Amino acid sequence: MDSCKKTESNRQISVCAEDKLYVFFTPSIANVGGGQLYVNAKASWLEKNGWIVKIFYIAKGNIVLDGLKKYENGYLNALEFRFSSFSLKERESVLEQMLGDRINYDKIVVESYSYETALWGELLARKCKGKHICYLINEQHLPMTKSIKSFLNFKLQQNLLFGITPTNIPSILPDANPETTFLRAEGCSQFSAPDIDDNRMEKLPEDGFTILSIGRLEKPYMRNLADEICFFSSHLEVPVNYVMVGDTPDKDVKDSLMAILDKEPNLRVFFWGYTFPVPKRLYQRADVFVGCAGSAHSAYKERVPSITIDANDYQGIGILGETTENRLYRNSKEPCMPVSELLFNVYNTRVERRLRRQTLKPIVEEVDFSRHLAIIEAEFDNEYYPVETVKNKIWFDILYNSIKLIGGRSFLYKMKSLKQMFFPSR
Incomplete structure (x- = not known):
């Protein structure tokens, strides 16, 4: 039945006669971040190669990326709660929501990004006899219970557990x-900054030092x-001049950051909020970039001196491409450095750096899903973890079930909405 012809290209698969479904469980498709860029790129790649794609997400918001707007109906409120708090009957009802009227496909692959969504991913894959890839894309991981650790070890033995850096999974499973x-999360930083107009550029001063x-x-x-x-x-x-590209749904977080920055009289803050794509002119105006992961790599490709920050201790790692190659975690030989020390380094060499940047062209990279394809096509043992054995802490179940008795699950949703209104999650 499979009339698919494999090509040598890392970026293409010939369309098959197979009926294939790929399901993502992701925190959010709203706004713009590394996770959204990755899912957007991979979903597009899959669709071009004959897959039907479904995306289920937890947090609502403004969907910025055009490629993700068609998945707006994938919001699933059940994902907001712990998997182990659902009864068997409730889980089956959620699975029916996910699949709709159809569960029979020639091939099904599920991809999840967190402990909780991974449990749903495993259950869905078992029901459909598909493959479940557990891909922990968060920069930091929550503490694990023994049952979650057992589950992750099971996925590790199946060669279906991955992280976004070489140290990501070993940090939780030595x-x-x-x-x-x-x-690698393809699509996060491979795109080149477009040469487009943005009226906000006219408001940025040309004097001073721009971060x-x-x-x-x-x-x-x-x-x-x-x-x-x-x-x-x-x-x-x-x-x-400090240009902040990005935002948060948590007003308290934003206000507290602005309160810190507003105290410094020599600092001019320009808040851009969520912006995609970031215009080339902004990178050209910047004297230095500070951040981590894909955003640091994007700035580095545009030839901006890029200071990277360790996601564990929040201190500087180094200057990307000069004193370090690490964008998320430092290695054992790299000292912990204050970000301000690295900023002084770049400032003191700013004239030479500007002259050198004039001779360099941006680095161009292509999205390459060949490793992802190999994982999708690898042999699978068709074994599944008994996710029913994963339990919550006893105190959590007592509290959860007590609230649930008051007014059922609909009451829990209302309680969660009120909590989010008065105590936004960070």
């Missing part, structure tokens, strides 16, 4: 191989970064 568990950061404001390192930028600015005689 026996994991850094090379085989590393899977650029790109990312969600609720990232844990942002508060320390704000302190470091203020310290750096207070020691300069020229004004410092």
Whole structure:
């Protein structure tokens, strides 16, 4: 039945006669971040190669990426709650929501990004006799229960557990191989900055020293970064311009960051919010970038000196391509450095750096899903973890079930909505 012809290209698969379904479980398709860019690129790649794609997500919001707008109906409120808090009957009802009227496909692959969604992914794959890929894309991981650790070890033995850096999975499962568990999130930083007009550029001063950061404001390192930028600015005689690309649904987080930055008189803050794509002119105006992961790589490709931050301790790793090759975690030989120290380094060499940048062209990369394709097509043992054995802490179940008795699951949704209104999650 499979009339598919494999090509040698890493970026194409010939369309098959097979009926194939690929399901993503992701935190959100709203706004713009590394996760959204990756899912957008992979979903597009899959569709071009004959797959039917479904995306289920947890958090609502403004969907910025055009390629994700057609998946707006994939919001599933059940994903907001812990998997183990659902009864067997309730889980079956959620599966029916996911699949609709059809469960029979020639091939089904499920991809999940967190502990909780991975449990749903495993259950869905078992019901459909599909393959479940557990891909932990978060920069930091929550503490594990023994049952979650057992589940992840099971996925590791199946060669279906991956992280976004070589140290990602070994940091939670020390026996994991850094090379085989590393899977690059294609599409996060491969695109080139477009040469487009943005009226906000006219408001950016041409004098002073310009710092650029790109990312969600609720990232844990942002508060320390704000302190470091203020310290750096207070020691300069020229004004410092700080362009913040990114935002947060949590008003308290945003207000607290702005309160820190507003205290420094030599600092001029330009808040751009969620912006995609980031115009080439902004990269060209920036004297330095500060951040981590894909956004740091994007700035580096545009030849902006890029200071990377460790996601564990929020201190500087180094200058990408010069003193480090790491964008998320430092290695054991790299010292912990204050971000302000690295900012002074770039500032003191700014004239030479500007001259050198004039001779360099942006680095161009292509999205390459060949490793992802190999994982999809690899042999699978058709074994599934008994997710029913994964349990919550006893105290959590007592609290959860007590609230549920008051008014059922609909009451829980209302309680969660009120909590989010008055105490936004960070």
